[in-house]
Amino acid sequence: xxxxxxxxxxxxxxxxxxxxxxxxxxxxxxxxxxxxxxxxxxxxxxxxxxxxxxxxxxxxxxxxxxxxxxxxxxxxxxxxxxxxxxxxxxxxxxxxxxxxxxxxxxxxxxxxxxxxx
Numbered sequence: 001x002x003x004x005x006x007x008x009x010x011x012x013x014x015x016x017x018x019x020x021x022x023x024x025x026x027x028x029x030x031x032x033x034x035x036x037x038x039x040x041x042x043x044x045x046x047x048x049x050x051x052x053x054x055x056x057x058x059x060x061x062x063x064x065x066x067x068x069x070x071x072x073x074x075x076x077x078x079x080x081x082x083x084x085x086x087x088x089x090x091x092x093x094x095x096x097x098x099x100x101x102x103x104x105x106x107x108x109x110x111x112x113x114x115x116x117x
Contacts, residue, residue, distance in 0.1 A: 039065035044098035
């Protein structure tokens with residue numbers, strides 16, 4: 001199963017329009033089931049998750065991650081097995097509502113969806 005994992009710093013009072021930009025699977029190459037887990041370094045981030053222009057999750061405040069940087073816990077999952085058609089762009093916009101830089105930790109898993117099975 002392909003996945004996108006990473007950490008991005010979000011400057012104080014700033015927005016990153018899509019932390020998944022330039023990732024290999026930003027545009028889903030086939031019909032897929034997508035799962036998303038996120039966490040933040042401290043309180044203050046808000047995020048959305050979109051496929052194309054469709055919002056699948058909005059105004060999420062992620063859990064705070066431990067120093068180990070784990071993002072695989074079930075409590076970090078905001079979407080599980082969401083159907084996404086081939087060619088759709090995955091977007092994870094993140095807003096920092098604080099006066100200091102914060103980090104977003106993310107894992108996006110993409111499972112090929114085969115119809116009729």
